[in-house]
Amino acid sequence: MSRTDAIDQSLLDWLHHSSLAPHAEKLYKIMKEANQTAEKHGDYPRWQRALAQLPSEPFCSCTLNSSAIGIGHKNDHFDDKQHTQLNSALKSLLPWRKGPFNFFGTYIDSEWRSDWKWDRLKDGISPLQDRTVLDIGCGSGYHCWRMRGAGAKQVVGIDPTILFLMQFRAAQHYIQDDAVQFWPIGVDELPANMSCFDTVFSMGILYHRRSPIDHLLQLHQLLKQGGELVLETLIIQGDQQSCLMPSSRYAKMRNTWFLPSIDMLKIWLKRSGFKHIKILDVTATTPDEQRSTEWMQYESLSDYLDPNDPSLTIEGYPAPLRAVLTANK
Ligand SMILES: C[S@@+](CC[C@H](N)C(=O)[O-])C[C@H]1O[C@@H](n2cnc3c(N)ncnc32)[C@H](O)[C@@H]1O
Numbered sequence: 614m615s616r617t618d619a620i621d622q623s624l625l626d627w628l629h630h631s632s633l634a635p636h637a638e639k640l641y642k643i644m645k646e647a648n649q650t651a652e653k654h655g656d657y658p659r660w661q662r663a664l665a666q667l668p669s670e671p672f673c674s675c676t677l678n679s680s681a682i683g684i685g686h687k688n689d690h691f692d693d694k695q696h697t698q699l700n701s702a703l704k705s706l707l708p709w710r711k712g713p714f715n716f717f718g719t720y721i722d723s724e725w726r727s728d729w730k731w732d733r734l735k736d737g738i739s740p741l742q743d744r745t746v747l748d749i750g751c752g753s754g755y756h757c758w759r760m761r762g763a764g765a766k767q768v769v770g771i772d773p774t775i776l777f778l779m780q781f782r783a784a785q786h787y788i789q790d791d792a793v794q795f796w797p798i799g800v801d802e803l804p805a806n807m808s809c810f811d812t813v814f815s816m817g818i819l820y821h822r823r824s825p826i827d828h829l830l831q832l833h834q835l836l837k838q839g840g841e842l843v844l845e846t847l848i849i850q851g852d853q854q855s856c857l858m859p860s861s862r863y864a865k866m867r868n869t870w871f872l873p874s875i876d877m878l879k880i881w882l883k884r885s886g887f888k889h890i891k892i893l894d895v896t897a898t899t900p901d902e903q904r905s906t907e908w909m910q911y912e913s914l915s916d917y918l919d920p921n922d923p924s925l926t927i928e929g930y931p932a933p934l935r936a937v938l939t940a941n942k
Pocket residue numbers: 711725727730749750751752753771772773774777798799800801815816817818845
């Protein structure tokens with residue numbers, strides 16, 4: 614059996630032994646095509662070389678429930694040359710937007726303090742112990758590892774950005790936990806009416822959807838009866854009739870469509886079939902949480918805000934304010 618056949622077989626086995634089993638054949642086909650498409654990305658060979666450069670360490674201890682995903686320790690078996698090799702491989706996967714990670718003492722200070730988002734929601738959601746979880750738009754997979762660290766039985770992260778798949782593979786190279794999967798697909802590629810997941814996370818996605826109600830309806834369909842949605846999105850201050858649609862960019866972001874008030878968002882959720890809607894958190898995003906670093910050297914939040922009035926974006930809209938809500942099917 615070739616290496617590809619062995620990987621294919623293990624994915625198929627994984628699917629058949631999960632609560633996604635009723636959709637195993639369909640998902641397997643989608644994934645096979647997605648992996649083939651990923652390999653056609655112009656940077657794929659360069660990223661593959663970077664992954665191949667990662668030094669091997671068969672027995673490393675990993676910490677999935679600390680603010681930085683911890684992979685091994687600085688004083689594990691690597692010599693200086695291997696530490697340099699590791700650093701160079703991880704640098705080939707720039708920009709790191711979601712993290713932090715700590716690979717054997719190499720601290721990846723990503724653009725986002727994704728641990729802050731996790732801290733805001735972790736105590737308010739239903740315990741993840743033994744749950745099958747979907748993380749839509751998972752980026753590098755940072756939150757997928759935190760979900761597993763919180764006891765989830767199986768975690769599927771989906772994201773169509775191939776660089777993030779490679780960053781996930783860098784972590785998986787050492788963590789080697791098959792319960793956490795990264796599928797390089799967009800949410801629209803998932804089969805309809807899966808009704809398979811105990812918890813579905815949609816974080817940083819809703820405002821990028823041209824049709825937010827269709828997204829909420831799809832989230833509803835992905836959940837098992839009684840399952841929990843964890844929704845994190847940009848909102849604005851206002852009453853139940855308030856919603857911002859930027860005329861073009863918002864905080865320099867393309868593809869930003871609807872920023873509702875919390876009360877309007879609750880109506881959207883109710884009309885999409887959700888019950889028991891709870892607001893866990895409302896927090897303004899600051900340049901302490903989202904900023905340029907050595908590991909993400911492009912512009913970041915401080916470049917997206919009005920230099921004379923940071924309560925406004927550069928376009929004059931209210932600066933980013935984010936809410937986390939839970940709701941049940
Ligand atoms: C704002 S980031 C949010 C990342 C992460 N969920 C978080 O909250 O930190 C949005 C992510 O959605 C991904 N994305 C873009 N289009 C998508 C799609 N159609 N389906 C799923 N994810 C998508 C992007 O690649 C990006 O990683």
